[in-house]
Amino acid sequence: MTGDSSRAFVPGHVTGFFSVHEADDPEQAGSRGAGLTLSEGVTVEVEPAAETSMQLNDEPAAVEAVTRVLSDLGVEARVTATTDLPVGAGFGVSGAAALGTALAANRSFECGRSENELVAIAHAAEVEAGTGLGDVVAQARGGVPVRLDPGAPEYGRMDGVPARTRVEYLTLGERSTSEVLAGNTDRLSEVGVDKLVRLVEEPTLPTLMAASREFAREADLLTPEIAGVLSEVEEAGGEAAMAMLGETVFALGNGLSRAGYDPETCETHPSGATLKMD
Amino acid sequence: MTGDSSRAFVPGHVTGFFSVHEADDPEQAGSRGAGLTLSEGVTVEVEPAAETSMQLNDEPAAVEAVTRVLSDLGVEARVTATTDLPVGAGFGVSGAAALGTALAANRSFECGRSENELVAIAHAAEVEAGTGLGDVVAQARGGVPVRLDPGAPEYGRMDGVPARTRVEYLTLGERSTSEVLAGNTDRLSEVGVDKLVRLVEEPTLPTLMAASREFAREADLLTPEIAGVLSEVEEAGGEAAMAMLGETVFALGNGLSRAGYDPETCETHPSGATLKMD
Known part of the structure; x- marks a missing residue:
């Protein structure tokens, strides 16, 4: 061949x-x-x-x-x-x-x-x-x-996490992975390990999404635009988080469309x- | 839920x-x-x-x-x-x-x-x-x-083994896994470890099939019926082996049908x- x-x-x-x-x-x-x-x-x-x-x-x-x-x-x-x-x-x-x-x-x-x-x-x-x-x-x-x-x-x-779900995503722009990784990542890593411990204790999708939202905030990676979208999804009763590292929001089920956005759709x-x- | x-x-x-x-x-x-x-x-x-x-x-x-x-x-x-x-x-x-x-x-x-x-x-x-x-x-x-x-x-x-292939299989009867496992498995295990070493050296489908045929023979698990089917597939230029533990032959591609059998078909x-x- x-x-x-x-x-x-x-x-x-x-x-x-x-x-x-x-x-x-x-x-x-x-x-x-x-x-x-x-x-x-x-x-x-x-x-x-x-x-x-x-x-x-x-x-x-x-x-x-x-x-x-x-x-x-x-x-x-x-x-x-x-x-x-x-x-x-x-x-x-x-x-x-x-x-x-x-x-x-x-x-x-x-x-x-x-x-x-x-x-x-x-x-x-x-x-x-x-x-x-x-x-x-x-x-x-x-x-x-x-x-x-x-x-x-x-x-x-x-x-x-033993789960399978519909996923929606929305990209607001680009962000360079290598630039963030080239900076000081000590604080980010400390927060990341905390969230991993939490997910290991409770390996479910809601815990993954909550830990991810906390991570973005506590590690100072949240931009105002992303924060705005996350709030609106939450207000509409959905689960969303920020993709690391990108100007992207991903949501479970129909979280983004229910909040009035026009996202792309796929599944895990x-x-x-x-x-x-x- | x-x-x-x-x-x-x-x-x-x-x-x-x-x-x-x-x-x-x-x-x-x-x-x-x-x-x-x-x-x-x-x-x-x-x-x-x-x-x-x-x-x-x-x-x-x-x-x-x-x-x-x-x-x-x-x-x-x-x-x-x-x-x-x-x-x-x-x-x-x-x-x-x-x-x-x-x-x-x-x-x-x-x-x-x-x-x-x-x-x-x-x-x-x-x-x-x-x-x-x-x-x-x-x-x-x-x-x-x-x-x-x-x-x-x-x-x-x-x-x-990084491969994906069509598979054919043919079952000739039943065999109890627990009966074989309850017997002395020392010789079987010695042969099995040999074959694993060989596959790890060359992780390809042809090596997997050859190692499997050798295992069935050297570990004395081959029945005359299965041996007959394996020979015919080989003569027709195909690759087949015996499923452990069952009176079943599985073959890559169209190995069994090319040898004149009427197998079930699926893929990996x-x-x-x-x-x-x-």
Whole structure:
């Protein structure tokens, strides 16, 4: 099958709260926290090529995590990623592109890596590119992932909130993950660990959403625009939180539309990243 | 939502090879090995009831692992399981029923357990009932699960073969898992660990199938009927193996039909066990 193109689908992921854990080894670095994976995601096609190139939604794109994955696997390929998710708005598009590239390239080039190895390669690529710390392992698992310990599968530890729900989301603008992560994250991480302890005690969707709202406020990441939307959803009796890190609000059920907004709609993704059938 | 009925779907699982690992704590006991999860599986509905009862495909049934799960969660329910898979033929139907019951009961009764906790409850129930050692953790993961270390999520360690494929299967009769597991499993386990080492070195579907065929032969589990079918699939250029533990052959792609058999058809299941949307 070497030389054939392969495709993978990776769900989007919104993080509700997190803490940053640095380490020299990018497979051991990462974040703890929790969020939702989404039925909207990124479809990645990998075709062997003389020289690596990438397109995102029909435009030439440079996603550093993707080129790092290909280089780690020692292959050159044309990568075509398509998504209906907003880019740069907290949906883990770069992590999805990296993980989808790893899965599809492994098949096209018969690299013979295991799932954990491919997740580790994509996770390390995201960490080294500075574009994410926990999306890849969450996107590999699917559902409502809880990252108990940071890092790639060999080091990290995960659990999940056993729930499945309709999700609405609304993006107000872009925010750079790498800029926030490059700043002082001590306070943010302290709050994030507090919220994780709370969710582990009560692993339910309402607790996840409440902990996420508190995190955004206590970690000083809430913008006035996002705060306004959250209040209106709450007044309308819904559950919403801010996607980390993006100018994005996500809500359970019809929380945003009931508050008068015109959101995009999807649901939690049951499966996590998968190859597409040939 | 307490009091409402909830539904879960759990994929079937055929094991290709395994080793037995005993422990006093049922969450630490289990098996290592590998197999395929299947898009055919068990749908489980749980409704709160005055007294626990269970039906499997519209017949009253007593699946000990299911009653153990309900009792562990401290609830009484009417459990209705339906499946197109053969029962008692190596497809992990009892494990699927136990895990589906755990997921659905947790939602109906708002038990507030995490995914790992629910998998642990179902795994321990299967081990204590003597009906399985590794199906539940495999069914929770989906795909082509590799059980690197035995036990529930807190103790076990898993990986996966990154592949997705059409699967055919043919059942020739029934075989009791508990009878085999009650015998001396030392030799079987020695062979099973050898095969796991081989698959970890080369985590691909062809290696999984070859290691599984060798396991069945070297562990003396092959019946003449199954051996006959495997030879014919091989002669027709296909890849098949025996499901542990059942009088069942499973094959990749169209391996069985190409050899002239009239098998059931499904594919590997990308997701693992999931709640159904409300």
